Amino acid sequence: MSVSGLFISFEGIDGAGKSTHIAALADAFRAAGRTVVLTREPGGTPLAEKLRELVLNDAMDPLSEALLMFAARRDHLGLVIEPALARGDVVLCDRFTDATFAYQGGGRGFDLDVLGQLERWVQSRPDSTALRQPDLTVWFDLPPAVAAQRLASARVPDRFESQPQAFFERVAAGYAQRLAGDPARFARIASDQPREHVWRQVREAVEQRGWLRPAGASA
Ligand code: TYD
Numbered sequence: 001m002s003v004s005g006l007f008i009s010f011e012g013i014d015g016a017g018k019s020t021h022i023a024a025l026a027d028a029f030r031a032a033g034r035t036v037v038l039t040r041e042p043g044g045t046p047l048a049e050k051l052r053e054l055v056l057n058d059a060m061d062p063l064s065e066a067l068l069m070f071a072a073r074r075d076h077l078g079l080v081i082e083p084a085l086a087r088g089d090v091v092l093c094d095r096f097t098d099a100t101f102a103y104q105g106g107g108r109g110f111d112l113d114v115l116g117q118l119e120r121w122v123q124s125r126p127d128s129t130a131l132r133q134p135d136l137t138v139w140f141d142l143p144p145a146v147a148a149q150r151l152a153s154a155r156v157p158d159r160f161e162s163q164p165q166a167f168f169e170r171v172a173a174g175y176a177q178r179l180a181g182d183p184a185r186f187a188r189i190a191s192d193q194p195r196e197h198v199w200r201q202v203r204e205a206v207e208q209r210g211w212l213r214p215a216g217a218s219a
Contacts, residue, residue: 002088003034005087005088005090005091006085006089006091006136007135007136008091008138008206009093009096010095010138011096011102011140011175012140012175013144013147014161014168015148015151016141016147017140018138018140021138021140022094023038025092025203025206026092028206028212028215032212034090035089036090037081037084037089037092038092038094039081039091039092039094041072041076041093041096041099042056042068042073042076042095045072045075045079047075048071048075052072055072055159056158056159058159062104065104065110066100066104066114066115069099069100069104070100070119070121073096073097073123077122077132081132082132096134096137097119097133098178100119101174102171102172102174102175106170106172106173106174106175106177107160107167107171109170119131133182133185134185135185136185136209137185137186137187138186138189139175139186139187140191140198141175141188141189141190142191142192146192187201187205189201
């Protein structure tokens with residue numbers, strides 16, 4: 001019997017605390033017998049990881065930044081995400097296109113219509129008129145002031161992490177706008193809570209869609 005692939009992306013401002021929950025969800029899917037591909041953007045392929053290095057560390061104008069994000073995405077979709085979905089794997093991707101709309105669009109103020117055009121080019125599929133989008137996007141929604149406190153104790157910041165709080169207010173507004181445009185795709189997770197509560201919400205969002213059995217349920 002063939003299983004369908006599942007594509008889940010994870011979003012939020014820097015410091016929102018995605019990583020541990022992505023790892024926990026990977027464990028939950030593996031325990032349910034699924035093959036999991038854990039990946040990230042920008043990145044996920046040798047070329048896209050090189051582009052990541054550039055875009056996180058080198059100064060550039062907003063158009064170059066947006067183009068590099070989508071160039072990395074194109075490579076990642078073709079080499080990793082689409083083949084994994086075709087095999088029936090679960091793809092857990094730390095950030096995807098919503099991050100471009102939030103960071104380059106909201107944060108940097110770059111033209112949303114141009115981003116929409118790039119999205120249509122990069123995420124078009126030969127076999128469908130619908131664009132490739134995640135089946136679910138988990139948005140860790142954390143107030144920027146709280147994220148700033150968490151980041152203050154973090155390692156050396158990159159070009160995005162070093163931005164002022166006002167930048168992250170715009171990024172958060174960018175995520176809210178993406179959610180408003182496609183609410184069924186999103187699970188908004190109130191993330192200013194103990195880690196266990198956040199994890200419960202993440203797990204429930206996946207269970208509600210029928211992709212994992214409720215924790216503790218018999219097989
Ligand atoms: P992040 O996912 O936070 O990784 P880490 O936990 O290793 O810091 O870092 C990626 C950064 O790239 C983050 O600051 C957001 C930014 N970014 C964009 O600006 N646009 C995009 O399209 C993507 C995918 C990421």
